[in-house]
Amino acid sequence: xxxFRLIELAKPFAPLLPEVELPYxxxxxxxxxxxxxxxxxxxVFGQFPLAGLAKNSGLEExxxxxxxxxxxxxxxxxxxAEPKTLLEFGIFxxxxxxxxxxxxxxxxxxxxxxxVRQDRELFQTSTKLFAILQYVVLANVFIFSxxxxxxxxxxxxxxxxxxxxxxxxxxxxLVEVIDKGYGFASGAMxxxxxxxxxxxxxDVLGVNQILVDxxxxxxxxxxxxxxxxxxxxxxxxxxxxxxxxFNRDYLPNLTTSLLVIALAGAVCxxxxxxxxxxxxxxxxxxVNNVYPIRLLYVGGLSVLFSYVLLFYIHILAFIxxxxxxxxxxxxxxxxxxxxxxxxxxxxxxxxxxxSLLTPPKSFIECLTRQPFTPFVFSAFMIVTGIWxxxxxxxxxxxxxxxxxxxxxxxxxxxxxxxxQGITKELEKIVPVASTTGAGILAxxxxxxxxxxxxxxxxxxxxxxxxxxxxxxxxxxxxxQSGGQSALTQVLGVTGA
Amino acid sequence: xxxxxxxxxxxxxxxxxxxxxxxxxxxxQTPASTRQAGFGGSSNSILKLYTDxxxxxxxxxxxxxxxxxxFIFSVVALHVVAKITGKLF
Numbered sequence: 001x002x003x004f005r006l007i008e009l010a011k012p013f014a015p016l017l018p019e020v021e022l023p024y025x026x027x028x029x030x031x032x033x034x035x036x037x038x039x040x041x042x043x044v045f046g047q048f049p050l051a052g053l054a055k056n057s058g059l060e061e062x063x064x065x066x067x068x069x070x071x072x073x074x075x076x077x078x079x080x081a082e083p084k085t086l087l088e089f090g091i092f093x094x095x096x097x098x099x100x101x102x103x104x105x106x107x108x109x110x111x112x113x114x115x116v117r118q119d120r121e122l123f124q125t126s127t128k129l130f131a132i133l134q135y136v137v138l139a140n141v142f143i144f145s146x147x148x149x150x151x152x153x154x155x156x157x158x159x160x161x162x163x164x165x166x167x168x169x170x171x172x173x174l175v176e177v178i179d180k181g182y183g184f185a186s187g188a189m190x191x192x193x194x195x196x197x198x199x200x201x202x203d204v205l206g207v208n209q210i211l212v213d214x215x216x217x218x219x220x221x222x223x224x225x226x227x228x229x230x231x232x233x234x235x236x237x238x239x240x241x242x243x244x245x246f247n248r249d250y251l252p253n254l255t256t257s258l259l260v261i262a263l264a265g266a267v268c269x270x271x272x273x274x275x276x277x278x279x280x281x282x283x284x285x286x287v288n289n290v291y292p293i294r295l296l297y298v299g300g301l302s303v304l305f306s307y308v309l310l311f312y313i314h315i316l317a318f319i320x321x322x323x324x325x326x327x328x329x330x331x332x333x334x335x336x337x338x339x340x341x342x343x344x345x346x347x348x349x350x351x352x353x354x355s356l357l358t359p360p361k362s363f364i365e366c367l368t369r370q371p372f373t374p375f376v377f378s379a380f381m382i383v384t385g386i387w388x389x390x391x392x393x394x395x396x397x398x399x400x401x402x403x404x405x406x407x408x409x410x411x412x413x414x415x416x417x418x419x420q421g422i423t424k425e426l427e428k429i430v431p432v433a434s435t436t437g438a439g440i441l442a443x444x445x446x447x448x449x450x451x452x453x454x455x456x457x458x459x460x461x462x463x464x465x466x467x468x469x470x471x472x473x474x475x476x477x478x479x480q481s482g483g484q485s486a487l488t489q490v491l492g493v494t495g496a
Numbered sequence: 497x498x499x500x501x502x503x504x505x506x507x508x509x510x511x512x513x514x515x516x517x518x519x520x521x522x523x524x525q526t527p528a529s530t531r532q533a534g535f536g537g538s539s540n541s542i543l544k545l546y547t548d549x550x551x552x553x554x555x556x557x558x559x560x561x562x563x564x565x566x567f568i569f570s571v572v573a574l575h576v577v578a579k580i581t582g583k584l585f
Contacts, residue, residue: 106529173564180546301541
């Protein structure tokens with residue numbers, strides 16, 4: 001035994017953790033569609049309110065000072081998390097454990113030999129264990145912070161723990177079902193993408209009526225629906241209705257919806273930027289092609305990683321300020337880290353210094369109340385994004401060296417270069433593309449967030465770039481299925 | 497003292513090739529991820545977490561899906577019970 005290894009810790013738990021079986025035979029294209037949609041639908045249904053919350057944690061008590069509100073509202077969108085539902089933490093623990101473990105392994109801080117089957121299995125088990133553990137720890141942080149009500153009975157605490165931990169376990173397993181080859185490519189990304197799409201549709205076209213003031217007026221959640229509704233509502237003038245539809249701040253408004261659409265368009269555009277390397281076969285003469293290297297080489301993963309760090313920072317601050325210091329302005333921790341101020345009876349807005357890493361609620365607020373936030377927040381996003389992209393392209397098995405090995409196996413070479421020179425040539429492009437792409441994406445996120453999208457900007461960017469990454473694999477798979485799919489007609493592919 | 501061998505020639509080429517292959521081998525020795533080791537998993541833009549079949553409690557994917565639905569319905573049931581009895585505890 002050469003020293004102690006972190007992944008060995010997972011060994012005793014391995015027999016207890018559920019493990020989805022690998023498929024015995026290849027799953028067909030249609031089956032994959034069904035599995036992916038089912039898994040994502042079940043996840044969406046998981047946005048079900050928690051049972052056993054304190055009765056007085058309703059609106060009445062939240063209005064009073066001292067009620068604990070949602071401290072991580074601006075990262076929820078990215079991780080498909082919904083407050084006070086079974087998906088309180090969404091997919092965050094799964095994504096963060098995977099990213100953190102992989103980065104640690106890449107930096108050789110966790111010693112794993114990926115060539116040994118046993119090590120890989122142990123690494124996977126420890127990743128899963130870490131994810132479930134995070135669900136349990138986060139659940140208890142929220143329970144003991146008073147987020148679910150201040151005077152919880154023991155029974156309630158047990159019940160909440162059970163619900164949140166079981167929900168976490170099932171989310172992990174749903175991701176695993178897709179990852180194991182029953183669904184398309186990546187469970188975490190398929191689920192977040194579908195969830196972000198659902199939320200976006202609800203924000204634009206959602207018809208459910210939400211109580212907005214004490215007089216009992218209700219407004220639609222969807223921005224477009226709200227516009228039409230306010231045009232024909234009796235208590236508003238036409239101009240007032242239109243102005244309100246564009247700048248209400250308690251529900252999605254048309255301005256944010258348009259901004260989100262603009263960001264999505266920008267990501268689509270960026271996704272088309274690629275560097276095309278001319279390649280030729282070493283075996284056959286005259287077979288020429290191009291090998292594209294996309295600008296967004298690491299896709300939305302860099303943004304995801306920055307948000308994982310952001311989540312950790314804010315949870316840590318929440319533990320210190322709320323659980324330890326009870327958000328008491330006179331305490332030392334409050335003075336050092338900054339406390340929370342309630343907003344709209346819904347959100348817990350961090351104060352200075354913590355507010356430096358918090359996207360502002362609106363652009364005006366950003367200028368007047370958090371003038372330093374743009375600098376610190378954008379520096380944080382860009383630095384972490386670029387650092388991650390640089391590391392990830394090297395460790396993820398798609399670095400210049402890996403591609404050149406792949407080329408060699410397939411009998412491909414770059415036109416105009418010797419086979420030995422391929423790695424060097426690719427090294428000029430791949431790291432640059434991935435870091436530049438990550439930097440641009442980070443700037444896009446910062447622009448969106450500083451304009452007051454409250455996490456919607458980041459989530460649409462992660463969603464769209466994730467969707468493109470998935471789409472690439474899905475179309476490849478569809479073409480390989482040889483037109484056997486029953487969906488051929490629907491997808492409009494002719495000549496299959 | 498013999499004169500040093502002139503530069504170039506076959507020996508240099510051999511040395512270069514050896515050095516290169518040794519370097520390659522060393523860098524290939526400890527892959528940093530499952531995909532780099534050639535066994536699937538996360539790629540440059542896809543986060544794929546659980547791809548190996550580890551030891552553990554084997555479950556069928558359909559069982560997972562049905563249990564997940566069952567779990568959500570049990571929470572629904574909890575709400576119903578709370579509504580009827582007025583109190584859960």
